[in-house]
Amino acid sequence: MSPAKKKRIGVFICHCGKNIAGGLNIEALIESSKQIQEVLYVVDNKFSCSEDGQVDIQKAIQEQKLDRIVVAACSPSLHLMTFQRCGEKAGIEPQFVDLIDIRKWTMHGSPQKIAPEKALEKSKKLIELAVKRMRLKRLIPMAEIKTEQSALVIGGGVAGLEAGLDLADKGYKVHIVERLSTIGGKMALLYKVFPTNDCAPCILAPKTAYANIHPNITLLTNSEVKSMGGHIGSFHVKVVQNPRYIDTDKCTGCGECVEKCPVKVKDDVFSAGMGERKAVYIPYDQAIPKKAIIDAQNCLYFRKGVCRLCEKQCPTNAINFGQKPKTVEIKIGAIIVATGFDEYDPTEKSEYGYGRYNNVITQFQLARLLDIDGPTKGQLLRPSDGKEPKRIVMIQCVGSRDMSTNPYCSNICCMYALKHAQIIKEMVLPEAEIYICFIDMRTVGKGFEEYYRRTREIGINFIRGRPSEIIQDTETKNLSLKVEDPEIGRLLKLEADLVVLSCATIPSSGTEQLSKILGLNLGEDGFFKEMHPKLRPVETNVRGIYICGSDQGPKDIPDSIVQAKAAASCADGELRKNKIKLPQFIVNASKLKKGGR
Amino acid sequence: MEEVYVEEFMSPGCVGCPAVREMLEEFSKELGDKLTVEEVDITVDTTRASQYGVMSVPAIAINGILKFVNVPKKEELKNAILEELERQE
Numbered sequence: 091m092s093p094a095k096k097k098r099i100g101v102f103i104c105h106c107g108k109n110i111a112g113g114l115n116i117e118a119l120i121e122s123s124k125q126i127q128e129v130l131y132v133v134d135n136k137f138s139c140s141e142d143g144q145v146d147i148q149k150a151i152q153e154q155k156l157d158r159i160v161v162a163a164c165s166p167s168l169h170l171m172t173f174q175r176c177g178e179k180a181g182i183e184p185q186f187v188d189l190i191d192i193r194k195w196t197m198h199g200s201p202q203k204i205a206p207e208k209a210l211e212k213s214k215k216l217i218e219l220a221v222k223r224m225r226l227k228r229l230i231p232m233a234e235i236k237t238e239q240s241a242l243v244i245g246g247g248v249a250g251l252e253a254g255l256d257l258a259d260k261g262y263k264v265h266i267v268e269r270l271s272t273i274g275g276k277m278a279l280l281y282k283v284f285p286t287n288d289c290a291p292c293i294l295a296p297k298t299a300y301a302n303i304h305p306n307i308t309l310l311t312n313s314e315v316k317s318m319g320g321h322i323g324s325f326h327v328k329v330v331q332n333p334r335y336i337d338t339d340k341c342t343g344c345g346e347c348v349e350k351c352p353v354k355v356k357d358d359v360f361s362a363g364m365g366e367r368k369a370v371y372i373p374y375d376q377a378i379p380k381k382a383i384i385d386a387q388n389c390l391y392f393r394k395g396v397c398r399l400c401e402k403q404c405p406t407n408a409i410n411f412g413q414k415p416k417t418v419e420i421k422i423g424a425i426i427v428a429t430g431f432d433e434y435d436p437t438e439k440s441e442y443g444y445g446r447y448n449n450v451i452t453q454f455q456l457a458r459l460l461d462i463d464g465p466t467k468g469q470l471l472r473p474s475d476g477k478e479p480k481r482i483v484m485i486q487c488v489g490s491r492d493m494s495t496n497p498y499c500s501n502i503c504c505m506y507a508l509k510h511a512q513i514i515k516e517m518v519l520p521e522a523e524i525y526i527c528f529i530d531m532r533t534v535g536k537g538f539e540e541y542y543r544r545t546r547e548i549g550i551n552f553i554r555g556r557p558s559e560i561i562q563d564t565e566t567k568n569l570s571l572k573v574e575d576p577e578i579g580r581l582l583k584l585e586a587d588l589v590v591l592s593c594a595t596i597p598s599s600g601t602e603q604l605s606k607i608l609g610l611n612l613g614e615d616g617f618f619k620e621m622h623p624k625l626r627p628v629e630t631n632v633r634g635i636y637i638c639g640s641d642q643g644p645k646d647i648p649d650s651i652v653q654a655k656a657a658a659s660c661a662d663g664e665l666r667k668n669k670i671k672l673p674q675f676i677v678n679a680s681k682l683k684k685g686g687r
Numbered sequence: 688m689e690e691v692y693v694e695e696f697m698s699p700g701c702v703g704c705p706a707v708r709e710m711l712e713e714f715s716k717e718l719g720d721k722l723t724v725e726e727v728d729i730t731v732d733t734t735r736a737s738q739y740g741v742m743s744v745p746a747i748a749i750n751g752i753l754k755f756v757n758v759p760k761k762e763e764l765k766n767a768i769l770e771e772l773e774r775q776e
Binding site: 165166167170185219222223226227228229230321609611619621631632633672673675676 | 690691692694723725729730732733734735736737739740742743750751752753
């Protein structure tokens with residue numbers, strides 16, 4: 091074979107104003123870069139990404155006949171595309187344009203900032219490595235593939251529904267996979283939503299109802315994603331539909347089976363443990379699809395081989411005890427992940443006695459109690475004795491902003507505490523005294539500050555301070571708390587009939603497993619990690635898979651909707667091309683063995 | 688110009704990655720300057736992983752071409768590296 095053709099490599103070093111130039115010796119970096127094998131041209135730019143900077147790069151490519159370039163500047167997730175487009179315009183194959191981040195070591199405020207000498211040494215090495223990588227890099231053979239005109243949405247909460255409906259309205263076939271037996275997610279169980287105090291299921295219903303009848307949407311409830319293969323444009327997903335033991339084509343949702351069922355169990359999911367349901371049940375009146383489901387763990391027939399009352403009662407013969415899990419294989423072009431959040435379980439915060447003291451509940455449980463269609467039909471009665479509480483204390487930031495549990499702020503807890511305080515005061519127990527113990531009230535959002543002000547005006551008491559401990563009176567089951575209010579410099583002792591913990595939002599159970607199935611990165615907080623926290627908040631490390639809503643981080647409904655629309659727009663942007671170019675080896679990936687991640 | 692640049696895609700907690708690391712360290716000793724190995728943590732350098740379409744680790748690219756998305760047999764990996772060395776001669 092003849093010797094490999096010499097490459098003509100250019101290195102462009104960006105000052106990024108003072109962000110890089112202020113933190114290392116650019117002249118020294120230029121000199122060392124000139125010494126690297128097959129580097130023909132080295133120059134610095136004040137701002138490589140600026141119009142002038144890009145023109146300079148293009149001029150150099152043409153005048154020096156460069157065939158590969160390395161730009162030493164900032165993060166590839168931010169600007170690689172910029173420089174690839176810039177190089178392509180001057181005639182360089184985008185694959186032969188590389189961007190390396192040297193700014194992380196020099197920029198003020200960067201967590202990785204180091205001393206100038208060290209930054210210079212590290213930058214020298216990184217440029218050397220990148221040049222070598224570019225010098226030896228062979229062109230990746232590309233293949234053109236047709237994109238499936240369909241998408242999968244994982245999660246049937248408000249974010250997933252919004253994304254699914256957007257795509258379905260654009261003409262794509264959409265499969266919505268929901269783990270529970272009904273779509274609607276957490277929003278359907280919130281009773282009311284801030285800052286308008288609208289009825290949550292009422293404003294959600296247009297979306298759930300539309301998703302149910304949309305000609306382009308297939309709902310797969312009681313289902314879970316089990317495996318995924320393929321690539322953008324052509325993902326292959328296996329979904330397992332768990333048995334309902336009900337023939338959904340026959341079930342009319344009349345509820346006669348529910349009425350006859352003799353087994354009552356605590357409803358941990360749809361009543362947050364505040365009420366009961368039968369072993370055969372319909373989650374709630376607005377459930378979609380409104381079909382019954384049998385809980386095999388508690389059904390007498392599955393446990394002991396007796397009963398079958400539901401079967402005898404059903405007017406349409408819809409009960410089918412022989413149903414098995416069914417695997418559905420779906421081929422789609424893009425995936426949107428909208429798996430939402432769970433409420434933090436405060437049992438580990440033993441100082442608050444949750445799980446030991448019946449009268450300590452969470453805000454999500456309170457939402458279910460306040461719901462006029464909930465387990466207590468809107469009556470707020472304390473769990474220990476069924477009496478109306480006269481004094482209620484809410485504790486903010488339980489499991490949030492807490493280094494021993496979750497350091498992040500859960501974003502929505504201040505607002506939902508205000509909402510519940512307003513509902514109790516104005517609609518349920520006007521005479522009740524309500525106290526909110528907080529660290530800071532964070533009410534950032536349209537109409538939120540006004541909502542906070544209104545909550546103060548209607549007589550809710552605010553105490554700046556986090557109670558250290560809750561003690562229960564063993565006879566009355568009343569609770570006492572001590573909290574130091576620095577604003578008045580006093581230790582306050584509060585007596586309460588009911589304590590409500592404003593718990594953190596955490597990634598929904600199964601997030602980690604799903605991240606492994608889809609190959610998605612998770613952040614340190616356990617939520618799905620976006621491609622760039624500011625500029626690419628719904629894209630992920632896997633092209634063609636997008637995230638939205640609370641699975642990316644705690645957020646309220648409007649923000650979830652915005653993200654859902656963004657994710658749908660990103661998916662549409664790729665799918666509408668009809669054909670996309672991908673590396674040949676990605677297309678042929680099925681021929682390669684799958685790895686062990 | 689007998690050189691090979693290996694990008695070793697890994698992530699913290701990856702079960703198969705240490706085996707690949709071990710093999711590459713051994714080949715590095717054997718091949719000296721001819722072999723450059725770069726460890727790419729796909730949880731940090733998401734763009735690089737995305738460009739290559741790496742969705743599972745370990746994965747190995749040799750001179751810019753993704754060759755393995757698993758733990759290869761030692762012989763397979765060595766042959767792939769040697770083939771690349773010969774290819775450029």
